[in-house]
Amino acid sequence: MNNALLVVLIASGVAYGTPLLYGALGELLAERSGVLNLGVEGMMLVGAVMAFWTVQKVTGSSALALVLGVLVAAFSGAVMAAIHAFLVVTLRASQIVSGLALTIFAGAVGLSSYLGSDLNLADKPAAHTFHAIFPASMQGWPIVGPIVFGQNPLVYASWVCVIAVGYYLARTRPGLSVRAVGESPGAADAMGIDVVKYRYVHTIVGGAFAGVAGSTFTLALTPQWVNGITGGAGWIAIALVIFAFWRAELCLVGAYFFGALQALAPELQARNISLGPTELWTNSTPYVATVVVLVLVSWRGAARRLGAPASLGVPYVREEG
Amino acid sequence: MRLTVERRLEQPRWLGLVVPVVSVVFALLVAALVLLATGHDPLSSYRQLFDAAFLSTGSIDQTLIAATPLAFTGLAAAAAFRMRVFNIGAEGQLYLGAIVAAAAGLYLGGRGGASPGVIAAMVVAGAGGGAAWAAIPGVLRAFFRTSEILTSLMLNYVAGYLLTYLIFQSESYWRQTTGFNAKVFPTGKPLPSNAVWPPWLLHAQGGIDLPLGAGIALLAALALWVLYRRTRFGFEVQVLGDSEGAARYAGVRTRRKILAVMAISGALAGIGGASQVGDFAHALDGDPNGLQKQGYGYSGIVVAALGRYNPFAVLLIAFLIGGLDNAGNTLQGANFPSGLVGVIQGIILFSALGGELLVRHRPRVVRRASVAEATPLPGAVQ
Numbered sequence: 001m002n003n004a005l006l007v008v009l010i011a012s013g014v015a016y017g018t019p020l021l022y023g024a025l026g027e028l029l030a031e032r033s034g035v036l037n038l039g040v041e042g043m044m045l046v047g048a049v050m051a052f053w054t055v056q057k058v059t060g061s062s063a064l065a066l067v068l069g070v071l072v073a074a075f076s077g078a079v080m081a082a083i084h085a086f087l088v089v090t091l092r093a094s095q096i097v098s099g100l101a102l103t104i105f106a107g108a109v110g111l112s113s114y115l116g117s118d119l120n121l122a123d124k125p126a127a128h129t130f131h132a133i134f135p136a137s138m139q140g141w142p143i144v145g146p147i148v149f150g151q152n153p154l155v156y157a158s159w160v161c162v163i164a165v166g167y168y169l170a171r172t173r174p175g176l177s178v179r180a181v182g183e184s185p186g187a188a189d190a191m192g193i194d195v196v197k198y199r200y201v202h203t204i205v206g207g208a209f210a211g212v213a214g215s216t217f218t219l220a221l222t223p224q225w226v227n228g229i230t231g232g233a234g235w236i237a238i239a240l241v242i243f244a245f246w247r248a249e250l251c252l253v254g255a256y257f258f259g260a261l262q263a264l265a266p267e268l269q270a271r272n273i274s275l276g277p278t279e280l281w282t283n284s285t286p287y288v289a290t291v292v293v294l295v296l297v298s299w300r301g302a303a304r305r306l307g308a309p310a311s312l313g314v315p316y317v318r319e320e321g
Numbered sequence: 322m323r324l325t326v327e328r329r330l331e332q333p334r335w336l337g338l339v340v341p342v343v344s345v346v347f348a349l350l351v352a353a354l355v356l357l358a359t360g361h362d363p364l365s366s367y368r369q370l371f372d373a374a375f376l377s378t379g380s381i382d383q384t385l386i387a388a389t390p391l392a393f394t395g396l397a398a399a400a401a402f403r404m405r406v407f408n409i410g411a412e413g414q415l416y417l418g419a420i421v422a423a424a425a426g427l428y429l430g431g432r433g434g435a436s437p438g439v440i441a442a443m444v445v446a447g448a449g450g451g452a453a454w455a456a457i458p459g460v461l462r463a464f465f466r467t468s469e470i471l472t473s474l475m476l477n478y479v480a481g482y483l484l485t486y487l488i489f490q491s492e493s494y495w496r497q498t499t500g501f502n503a504k505v506f507p508t509g510k511p512l513p514s515n516a517v518w519p520p521w522l523l524h525a526q527g528g529i530d531l532p533l534g535a536g537i538a539l540l541a542a543l544a545l546w547v548l549y550r551r552t553r554f555g556f557e558v559q560v561l562g563d564s565e566g567a568a569r570y571a572g573v574r575t576r577r578k579i580l581a582v583m584a585i586s587g588a589l590a591g592i593g594g595a596s597q598v599g600d601f602a603h604a605l606d607g608d609p610n611g612l613q614k615q616g617y618g619y620s621g622i623v624v625a626a627l628g629r630y631n632p633f634a635v636l637l638i639a640f641l642i643g644g645l646d647n648a649g650n651t652l653q654g655a656n657f658p659s660g661l662v663g664v665i666q667g668i669i670l671f672s673a674l675g676g677e678l679l680v681r682h683r684p685r686v687v688r689r690a691s692v693a694e695a696t697p698l699p700g701a702v703q
Contacts, residue, residue, distance in 0.1 A: 105667020
């Protein structure tokens with residue numbers, strides 16, 4: 001039963017979807033505060049390489065090394081995001097160009113590659129990796145075994161993050177303020193909310209999430225360092241935020257859907273099932289679906305109902321607000 | 322004492338030149354610190370870099386190969402961004418240009434057409450393919466008010482998977498299906514010789530091959546400059562970029578203009594794709610680690626931003642960034658820190674973006690006392 005196509009797809013969808021989920025939660029926080037950060041791919045890669053480096057260096061218990069690895073990844077992602085925040089919030093640079101610059105600076109031809117070769121990380125297995133924590137007998141339970149109990153701790157931590165981010169944005173006062181800043185920074189400013197501080201904090205925390213997303217590659221999914229290991233996951237994470245109508249809980253659903261699509265083509269091939277040009281449509285679906293959602297949310301009034309921040313991508317200048 | 326900035330009423334022209342130059346110098350200094358901190362000798366790294374980019378024999382040839390696609394995608398981004406249409410889909414438009422141009426070259430070349438005719442058809446086909454792909458986000462923006470930023474970005478990936486599909490996952494018209502190599506590794510069908518773009522030999526540095534595409538890029542830059550600076554169309558589009566409301570009151574047909582700008586931008590990127598096929602690859606390159614790894618479309622935006630969206634500056638910057646890219650590729654592994662080129666490019670761009678603030682704004686030191694004066698009076702318009 002646990003070999004049924006659907007069970008395998010959902011289980012691997014959860015595994016492959018986890019980096020997308022972390023990346024999307026981070027981007028969600030930044031976008032809700034009105035900052036579009038196209039540098040997710042770059043931040044992820046720096047997080048991935050730094051997490052890998054940390055677990056190679058730390059001696060001692062595996063758990064300590066892994067926790068440190070994730071924390072270092074979060075910190076490096078946050079540092080990358082701080083560059084973007086400084087440029088777009090303080091210096092009012094174009095968010096699009098700055099985000100792309102961040103991906104070039106940090107990405108597969110930039111800093112992450114520099115660090116990977118300079119710290120001599122290529123072609124080595126990770127010294128410590130995340131494993132499933134539940135006993136093998138529970139992982140064998142029908143359906144819930146592989147899907148729920150066969151995952152690593154980063155997956156369970158991401159569920160906590162979804163609840164935390166969702167609760168924060170919907171139910172807390174600072175969360176409400178972030179949304180105000182993303183919707184109408186001028187009005188938020190008049191209410192006494194520090195627009196600049198909010199945008200900095202959420203962009204930087206968003207970067208930390210992207211760093212953790214990167215660490216899920218090098219510490220769990222494919223535990224080694226290869227240049228450009230994230231393979232475009234950062235861009236899917238950006239798409240995912242839109243696909244999920246800027247909501248944390250829908251990010252989870254979308255991440256697992258996109259993750260399952262990534263697993264679909266090899267699974268079908270292994271089972272000798274042919275559904276047309278499988279790789280073409282499974283790979284393209286996340287992007288096409290996001291375009292469709294973008295068209296839907298741009299219908300008059302729909303954007304506001306569905307949660308698109310009205311001031312996304314617009315710099316805030318008090319004198320000109 | 323507090324440092325604030327205020328908007329300049331007039332932007333001094335010299336700053337437009339100083340900012341990029343200072344950005345490059347600043348980037349080289351910061352990267353030198355990074356190199357020092359990680360135990361490399363910055364001077365020797367830089368010497369290697371400039372040798373490989375511009376000085377050693379054959380380096381200019383390689384730099385031109387890297388610069389030509391950047392010139393097209395840079396012009397594509399400049400054509401759109403200048404008019405506040407944010408087409409970041411040059412990457413995908415370049416792929417589609419390559420696909421359609423390769424089809425034209427294979428078909429017309431195979432029928433034995435005269436070479437200039439076949440090449441001209443490839444240019445037109447590439448432009449058409451790029452423009453058609455750009456028209457998707459263009460139509461969505463013009464008729465559904467959907468932000469073209471994200472739609473054009475998403476379509477890049479769809480185009481990339483289509484390109485891979487045509488060569489790797491299907492027996493399409495573009496794929497080489499006969500011969501020994503075709504069974505070992507999937508490749509594109511080679512163009513017939515009358516569809517290959519001839520380079521133009523320059524007698525300097527032991528002979529430099531100037532790709533035909535580089536010449537076309539020069540003409541395209543000229544055409545773009547004339548179109549935006551000297552025609553009614555260019556003026557109307559500029560008004561639209563500054564204020565959509567004003568343009569509409571003035572009777573500008575905004576939908577058509579947005580579509581036209583998207584199509585022009587896409588066509589430029591598409592010719593870049595045609596040049597990839599005709600000038601360099603001589604077949605459609607569907608390898609996910611080939612053309613798609615280069616990221617010409619994204620670097621083009623960087624090139625355009627550094628050139629401040631001026632077509633001629635874009636060409637110059639494309640040459641310089643192309644040199645860096647070429648050096649990064651040539652020096653890979655050979656005792657040269659990998660990723661350095663991306664780091665330098667990133668810092669150049671960060672500082673150019675930061676410097677842009679100084680072009681548009683003037684820094685001013687405000688004394689604490691005057692903060693009270695700056696508080697708006699009740700009823701003042703914010």
